[in-house]
Amino acid sequence: MQLAYFHVAADVPQGAEPDAAVVIDILRATTTIAWALNNGAEAVETFADLDQLRHSAAQWPESSRLMLGERGGQRIEGFDLGNSPVAVVPEQVAGKRLFMSTTNGTRSLQRVRGVQRLFTLALPNRRAVADHLLMDPPEQLWIVGSGWEGAYSLEDSLAAGALADLLLDAAANEASVVNDELTAALALWQQWKHDPEACLRQASHGQRLIGLGDHDADFRCCAELDRLSVVPVQVKPGVLCAS
Numbered sequence: 038m039q040l041a042y043f044h045v046a047a048d049v050p051q052g053a054e055p056d057a058a059v060v061i062d063i064l065r066a067t068t069t070i071a072w073a074l075n076n077g078a079e080a081v082e083t084f085a086d087l088d089q090l091r092h093s094a095a096q097w098p099e100s101s102r103l104m105l106g107e108r109g110g111q112r113i114e115g116f117d118l119g120n121s122p123v124a125v126v127p128e129q130v131a132g133k134r135l136f137m138s139t140t141n142g143t144r145s146l147q148r149v150r151g152v153q154r155l156f157t158l159a160l161p162n163r164r165a166v167a168d169h170l171l172m173d174p175p176e177q178l179w180i181v182g183s184g185w186e187g188a189y190s191l192e193d194s195l196a197a198g199a200l201a202d203l204l205l206d207a208a209a210n211e212a213s214v215v216n217d218e219l220t221a222a223l224a225l226w227q228q229w230k231h232d233p234e235a236c237l238r239q240a241s242h243g244q245r246l247i248g249l250g251d252h253d254a255d256f257r258c259c260a261e262l263d264r265l266s267v268v269p270v271q272v273k274p275g276v277l278c279a280s
């Protein structure tokens with residue numbers, strides 16, 4: 038298994054495709070996806086474009102759909118929910134299809150939606166995703182961060198390192214790191230693994246969220262390691278279901 042990490046979707050090589058990819062947006066899109074599916078959402082359908090989202094949502098029965106997402110960290114006007122993992126509780130999401138768009142995470146997902154095996158990763162489901170990959174190891178795995186509007190993000194790199202740490206431990210001689218971005222991410226994980234929440238708070242997007250108001254519950258939730266057994270898997274382009 039050859040492991041590579043790309044900080045943002047735009048860094049992903051054109052014209053090449055791995056057999057598997059994992060998308061990360063720790064603050065907060067992929068954490069929200071993991072919790073929503075864990076809490077019984079039927080599926081999460083992701084969109085970069087809001088008009089397309091509204092159009093698709095309108096085709097779905099009103100009683101079994103929710104629109105959720107953010108721009109600049111704030112809930113989109115007219116949407117049912119923002120992008121908080123603590124808001125996707127079973128009473129809200131069970132049995133529903135979630136139509137979701139976020140500033141960066143859903144764009145990263147769109148960039149790699151053609152990859153045959155596509156998953157999303159959060160810190161709470163890190164071990165579940167690693168175990169799933171190890172059951173049927175891909176030859177090439179791209180780990181793709183979301184960043185912030187094309188720029189590097191600390192928290193996505195932290196999680197890339199956290200995932201690679203488990204994969205390298207378990208697969209020993211059968212896994213290798215093929216780019217410097219992942220070597221740096223592994224070093225970052227060694228630095229912060231005893232206090233991932235501190236890393237999330239120090240990150241520039243963490244600081245942005247702190248500036249928007251009280252996000253303590255979100256930070257706790259997004260930093261919690263290996264709590265969930267859910268693995269979000271793309272079942273058709275843009276549509277993620279629990280595995």
Ligand code: 3SL
Nearest residue numbers: 064065066110139141142
């Ligand atoms: O950028 C994104 O996709 C979001 O996760 C950002 S936020 O944490 O909801 O502001």
